[in-house]
Amino acid sequence: MRPFKFTQAADAGSAVQAVSFNAGAKFIAGGSNLLDLMKEGVENPTELVDITRLNLTQIKSAGGGVSIGALAKNTDTANHPLIRQDYPLLTQAILAGASAQIRNMATNGGNLLQRTRCSYFYDVAMQCNKREPGTGCAAIGGINRNHAIFGASDKCIAVNPSDMSVALAALDAVVKVRGADGKERSIPFTDFHRLPGDAPEKDNNLQHGELITSIELPKSNFASHSYYLKVRDRASYAFALVSVAAALELSGGKIKQARIAMGGVAHKPWRATEAEKVLIGKAATEENFKAAADAAMKSAKPLEYNKFKIELGKRAIVLALRRATGKA
Amino acid sequence: MAFEENDVALDADQQMTADEEALLDELGIFGESRRKFLGQLGGVGLGALVLQVLAEEKALAFSDSETAYVAPAVENPVTVSFTVNGAKKSLELDSRMTLLDALRERLGLTGSKKGCDHGQCGACTVIIDGRRVLACLTLTAQCEAKSVTTIEGIAKGTDLHAIQTAFIKHDAFQCGFCTPGQICSAVALMQEAKNGEASYLTANVRQKTGALQLSDDEIRERMSGNLCRCGAYPNIVAAIREAHTGKATDPMAISQMEVHDATV
Amino acid sequence: MASDTKVIGEAISRIDGLLKVTGAANYGMDWPIRNVAYAFIVKSTIAAGTITDIDTAAAEKSPGVIAVITHKNATKVVAYDPMRGIGILQDNKINFYGQNVAVLVAETFEQARAAARSIKVSYQNADSKTDFEKCVAEAVRPANRNDAVRGDFDAAFNAAEHKVDATYSTPIEHHHPMEPHSAIAVWEGDNLTLYSATQVVGGVQRGVATAFGLKPEQVHIISPHVGGGFGSKGGAWTNVILAAMAAKVVNRPVKLAVTRQNMFNSVGLRQQNRQHLRVAATAEGKLSALGHDTTQFTTTTNEFAESCGILATMMYEVPNSRVGYKSAAMNVIAPTFQRGPGESTGSFALESAIDEMAYALKMDPVEFRIKNEPPKDLSNNKPWSSRATVECLKRGAEMIGWKNRKPEPRQNRNGDNLVGYGVASGSYPSRQSPTSTLLKLARKGDDVTASVELAASDIGTGAHTIIAQTAAETLGLPMSKVAVKIGDSALPPAAGSVGSIGAASFCNSVADACNQAKTELQAKTDRKWLIAPTVAQLMDAASLNEYQTRVDAKAPADAAKYSSHAFNANFSEVWVNELTGMVRVHRHVAVTGAGRIMNAKTARSQVIGGCVWGIGMALTEESIMDPRWGNFITRSFADYHIPANLDVGTIDVAFIPEEDQFVNKLGIKGIGEVGIVGVAAAIANAVFNATGKRVRDLPITPDKLL
Numbered sequence A: 001m002r003p004f005k006f007t008q009a010a011d012a013g014s015a016v017q018a019v020s021f022n023a024g025a026k027f028i029a030g031g032s033n034l035l036d037l038m039k040e041g042v043e044n045p046t047e048l049v050d051i052t053r054l055n056l057t058q059i060k061s062a063g064g065g066v067s068i069g070a071l072a073k074n075t076d077t078a079n080h081p082l083i084r085q086d087y088p089l090l091t092q093a094i095l096a097g098a099s100a101q102i103r104n105m106a107t108n109g110g111n112l113l114q115r116t117r118c119s120y121f122y123d124v125a126m127q128c129n130k131r132e133p134g135t136g137c138a139a140i141g142g143i144n145r146n147h148a149i150f151g152a153s154d155k156c157i158a159v160n161p162s163d164m165s166v167a168l169a170a171l172d173a174v175v176k177v178r179g180a181d182g183k184e185r186s187i188p189f190t191d192f193h194r195l196p197g198d199a200p201e202k203d204n205n206l207q208h209g210e211l212i213t214s215i216e217l218p219k220s221n222f223a224s225h226s227y228y229l230k231v232r233d234r235a236s237y238a239f240a241l242v243s244v245a246a247a248l249e250l251s252g253g254k255i256k257q258a259r260i261a262m263g264g265v266a267h268k269p270w271r272a273t274e275a276e277k278v279l280i281g282k283a284a285t286e287e288n289f290k291a292a293a294d295a296a297m298k299s300a301k302p303l304e305y306n307k308f309k310i311e312l313g314k315r316a317i318v319l320a321l322r323r324a325t326g327k328a
Numbered sequence B: 001m002a003f004e005e006n007d008v009a010l011d012a013d014q015q016m017t018a019d020e021e022a023l024l025d026e027l028g029i030f031g032e033s034r035r036k037f038l039g040q041l042g043g044v045g046l047g048a049l050v051l052q053v054l055a056e057e058k059a060l061a062f063s064d065s066e067t068a069y070v071a072p073a074v075e076n077p078v079t080v081s082f083t084v085n086g087a088k089k090s091l092e093l094d095s096r097m098t099l100l101d102a103l104r105e106r107l108g109l110t111g112s113k114k115g116c117d118h119g120q121c122g123a124c125t126v127i128i129d130g131r132r133v134l135a136c137l138t139l140t141a142q143c144e145a146k147s148v149t150t151i152e153g154i155a156k157g158t159d160l161h162a163i164q165t166a167f168i169k170h171d172a173f174q175c176g177f178c179t180p181g182q183i184c185s186a187v188a189l190m191q192e193a194k195n196g197e198a199s200y201l202t203a204n205v206r207q208k209t210g211a212l213q214l215s216d217d218e219i220r221e222r223m224s225g226n227l228c229r230c231g232a233y234p235n236i237v238a239a240i241r242e243a244h245t246g247k248a249t250d251p252m253a254i255s256q257m258e259v260h261d262a263t264v
Numbered sequence C: 001m002a003s004d005t006k007v008i009g010e011a012i013s014r015i016d017g018l019l020k021v022t023g024a025a026n027y028g029m030d031w032p033i034r035n036v037a038y039a040f041i042v043k044s045t046i047a048a049g050t051i052t053d054i055d056t057a058a059a060e061k062s063p064g065v066i067a068v069i070t071h072k073n074a075t076k077v078v079a080y081d082p083m084r085g086i087g088i089l090q091d092n093k094i095n096f097y098g099q100n101v102a103v104l105v106a107e108t109f110e111q112a113r114a115a116a117r118s119i120k121v122s123y124q125n126a127d128s129k130t131d132f133e134k135c136v137a138e139a140v141r142p143a144n145r146n147d148a149v150r151g152d153f154d155a156a157f158n159a160a161e162h163k164v165d166a167t168y169s170t171p172i173e174h175h176h177p178m179e180p181h182s183a184i185a186v187w188e189g190d191n192l193t194l195y196s197a198t199q200v201v202g203g204v205q206r207g208v209a210t211a212f213g214l215k216p217e218q219v220h221i222i223s224p225h226v227g228g229g230f231g232s233k234g235g236a237w238t239n240v241i242l243a244a245m246a247a248k249v250v251n252r253p254v255k256l257a258v259t260r261q262n263m264f265n266s267v268g269l270r271q272q273n274r275q276h277l278r279v280a281a282t283a284e285g286k287l288s289a290l291g292h293d294t295t296q297f298t299t300t301t302n303e304f305a306e307s308c309g310i311l312a313t314m315m316y317e318v319p320n321s322r323v324g325y326k327s328a329a330m331n332v333i334a335p336t337f338q339r340g341p342g343e344s345t346g347s348f349a350l351e352s353a354i355d356e357m358a359y360a361l362k363m364d365p366v367e368f369r370i371k372n373e374p375p376k377d378l379s380n381n382k383p384w385s386s387r388a389t390v391e392c393l394k395r396g397a398e399m400i401g402w403k404n405r406k407p408e409p410r411q412n413r414n415g416d417n418l419v420g421y422g423v424a425s426g427s428y429p430s431r432q433s434p435t436s437t438l439l440k441l442a443r444k445g446d447d448v449t450a451s452v453e454l455a456a457s458d459i460g461t462g463a464h465t466i467i468a469q470t471a472a473e474t475l476g477l478p479m480s481k482v483a484v485k486i487g488d489s490a491l492p493p494a495a496g497s498v499g500s501i502g503a504a505s506f507c508n509s510v511a512d513a514c515n516q517a518k519t520e521l522q523a524k525t526d527r528k529w530l531i532a533p534t535v536a537q538l539m540d541a542a543s544l545n546e547y548q549t550r551v552d553a554k555a556p557a558d559a560a561k562y563s564s565h566a567f568n569a570n571f572s573e574v575w576v577n578e579l580t581g582m583v584r585v586h587r588h589v590a591v592t593g594a595g596r597i598m599n600a601k602t603a604r605s606q607v608i609g610g611c612v613w614g615i616g617m618a619l620t621e622e623s624i625m626d627p628r629w630g631n632f633i634t635r636s637f638a639d640y641h642i643p644a645n646l647d648v649g650t651i652d653v654a655f656i657p658e659e660d661q662f663v664n665k666l667g668i669k670g671i672g673e674v675g676i677v678g679v680a681a682a683i684a685n686a687v688f689n690a691t692g693k694r695v696r697d698l699p700i701t702p703d704k705l706l
């Protein structure tokens, strides 16, 4: 860890100012991702602005949906009665991630901004375009079992590790951010994270110094038919090989609305819109689930070591849909 | 072999050696609490304890702890005032110093362990303001005005926490290195269960609940953030189950076939 | 009261338990030493070649830095150990990725770690061997290893009607004790004290003394509690030498802990194995031929081979067998002993192949094993000192509910899960190694206390407790009157906690010391006794308030006439999610015949630990090297998956009562190592029974079951 100046932010405005006008500054929330990366030498901020004491921790009903403070802890979010009742998918996704201790530290904003677990990114001795643009990507041609099957580029094939984000993508959340000018802007969740393209150093579309203030969940009709499934190499406390957030609105035996998002497969939480299309208007049957799973995986482009993710992804979608509809 | 509460009953009235007497006096354990303390040891003699405490602790303990500590010059000093195990502490330290290092290197509280320093093992688990967190990923600078409980503060004086006695009884550790983290984690877990907090294994998170009665798999999932390389997991679960339910079980029992509820 | 002192074998809680549940037990880095400086190690980023330049200027100027030590300015030390001693900064050669190239000392840990990043190393690359797939082609038979041959394997195998011919792979695994290797080094003149957790107190003392040209007694190792070792804390690895060197250079105490990331290339590993098994049997289920050929790698500087094939030489009655090894040198840190070295990985291959054979013959795998039970050790023709394999198999089958198993795969289900049962047997040799004990007795009236002192170690096995039990029972004292002092090189030399020799070596020595004290005390008085006297009476009769004696114990001379092993059987019930391929060990049963069990509680825990290790081997653990550079890409605890709590279902443990009169005086066989043997095979066999998929390549991650 390089030496850094530690600043306690008194309010959101001064926090944004402090970071916006110092290219080397970063916000620190729970610190559970940032400090890990700083110890590795991957992140090297010269100033940390502590935002944990900002008044951005509320979770409240808003506009038919729910507004979740960016600084609310993952644990408190997952257990909030409004979330448990109306967005159980989000509760499950958060609880599928990390460990109880880390969820007690992790904030919602920090969770969205956690960086990839690509092990070449983590090891500063390795080439990595995301860590050091232009140095190359060690994972391409390397051991890429944990890497992307959708939307990768020839610069970066990393995946986003957040579980929470997969549920938020499925739920069509909106991220509210505040910039140096003091204004707030809203970013639809599917536009929040980026594909790597030519600039894998950018995980998302935030500007330097922009502060996430809240995450807005629109009204949801999915509460009674949703499931977050996480497949991993160990039963708990491990990142996803593949995960699926499935949410259905059923009406008269038919699927009225469908949402499927996947984790562990792309540089951003991956909405499987083709699969959703297949399901809408159909009955919630195993056959239709399989057809949706096939559609979801059609455009997948596997790498040398992650071909299994296609079959695993299909099966995970089927199982998540089964469980969402109470069939397993 | 029949199982009894304190597997080999310790005769609390038995004669103690002078060393043992001295140690208990030193620890301020007298009268009734001395009996209770001995009972908690679950039949363990004080012999080795005395020898080790005398040899390991006293011979080398900082007599003047942080007061005599001369902080080396650091570039971004921060001053942090917080409470550790009920005592007010104020430290000037490098802004980079994690809570784990501050506890271990500055406050002499070496019970919290550094198993990985990256949030990947749980050995550094402490309780801050009632919640279990990882001290290795917490900056001390962020702890201003917070209240930290470490393994050294889990027992109330000489009264071991129910989790601690259950850990001894169920042999919920081998090398013991993960144990401080496991115990802090388990203590907080009991509160989380009382609060009705959900886990990934909770069958229906929408169902409103009061205090929870956790299944073994629920305990396993909720304790999965504490790795144990010795593999004491089944005993850790048994110890927590006993403290959680208040029902004493035989640490040597062979299980009945139980049905697991994991939908992993 | 005599009944009070019958404590050997009882399920007594650990006497070090209180220290461990209150955070008071001191491990390597926990000692409150004044005025310490903090060291941090810099590692090479190439696998083979030479260092052409190290630029330390920036690091030296970095705040708080006291010294930067590289091969250019390092203290000259002797290369003390070809396995553990590569990377003590004596020259510019690099033999593996992640070899130590510099150590930096600063006022604080943060300063040391930060400055370490600014050290720039330039290298000249040499050809490196970092691709196992390529290296196996060049593997040759190690010089010191002839094939173990019985009968005519080739003829018997070729002629056989029923055969299995399969290759099994196990990956590199790392020990990863929860306590990373560390040392606090304190010099006083030419005397060095090292607070450093180790399995072998004397081993570290000797290694360090050799390195620095000191007499062993000039090096004092303090290690009362060891946060796990599993083979990796068997001797002085480079981190200990570098800590001592750094302390010498900066002339003050130095703390140095290996980071978890650096544990991958600092303290050994279990090498990758490829095992070719050929099994033949008659239609009646009698084994006729068994071939076990292991190909593995070792490091370029040291020959180390796990004896994967050892079980094939002695587990079954098979007239024709051949067991051989090939090894390839690679630019990787030295492989070393890891829990059940040889037997654990070897049993995965052997016991999987036996399962495959039983399945091919349509025989129950338990019966098949019993049918091929050998009457003696066919590898050396010695009689067994005792062997409980059949009892273990029978008892285990009962405990797991073997009758619920369906012989054909995919016949048992529970919801989304396919349920399967598997079995494997195993063994591990038993030995007693030389160990000395100093016994001190003190008496006040009728009250006698004992202090038992030996340089043993407790790595979580419960050594403190079983030593106390042995002394208490032998002396007829209550447990609370026995103090145990171990983990200190100033005490009489003892065996290490390695190779399952600890319990037998420590306890036999302690019992000898206690018996010797009684005999010696008796000799000091001519008083006669109607009933056996207490130690207090003896001391009283001899008019002594203090007495001490010492023994140097070793294995009984006759022990070598027998083949002595602990034997076990593992049974596993797994649930495999049919869609995701995630495997859960729902219930596991381990039955062991390990001679006398010194403490039913700690013994059970050790076996449970072995099962959890086996679960890791079977399902989650794999160190992956990038063949391009020789670096581990699984370089953290987030990437190297040791089992988490939820990975482990119910584990039931039973011991077959055994009174082995030949193995050693107390009849102790040891359990730490045998506990892992066969576990992975039982799980893999259960996965086959559940799914019909035979996974021969560990670990069984979800992708392998799709």
Ligand SMILES: Cc1cc2nc3c(=O)[nH]c(=O)nc-3n(C[C@H](O)[C@H](O)[C@H](O)COP(=O)(O)OP(=O)(O)OC[C@H]3O[C@@H](n4cnc5c(N)ncnc54)[C@H](O)[C@@H]3O)c2cc1C
Pocket (backbone or CB within 6 Å): A026, A027, A028, A029, A030, A031, A032, A033, A034, A035, A036, A051, A070, A071, A096, A097, A098, A099, A102, A105, A106, A107, A108, A109, A110, A111, A112, A113, A114, A161, A162, A163, A164, A210, A211, A212, A213, A237, A238, A239, A240, B118, B119, B120, B121, C638
């Ligand atoms: C061992 C381990 C296992 C884990 N497993 C999982 C898992 O399985 N699934 C999963 O989803 N996650 C997992 N995590 C990641 C964990 O969820 C994240 O570390 C956590 O959510 C980050 O939140 P934080 O508040 O601690 O963020 P910090 O570490 O404080 O910050 C992360 C980043 O976000 C920025 N930031 C934080 N808040 C804001 C804000 N409001 N506005 C703008 N920028 C902000 C910071 O500047 C920093 O760059 C794991 C972590 C660890 C250490």
Ligand code: SF4
Pocket (backbone or CB within 6 Å): A116, A118, A119, A120, A121, A127, A128, A129, A130, A131, A136, A137, A138, A139, A140, A155, A156, A157, A158, A200
């Ligand atoms: S995949 Fe992306 S993060 Fe990983 S090494 Fe390549 S560029 Fe870096």
Ligand code: FES
Pocket (backbone or CB within 6 Å): B113, B114, B115, B116, B117, B118, B119, B120, B121, B122, B123, B124, B125, B134, B135, B136, B137
């Ligand atoms: S030391 Fe903090 S989680 Fe491992």
Ligand code: FES
Pocket (backbone or CB within 6 Å): B172, B173, B174, B175, B176, B177, B178, B179, B227, B228, B229, B230, B231, B232, C178, C227, C228, C460
């Ligand atoms: S008891 Fe050794 S790591 Fe848990």
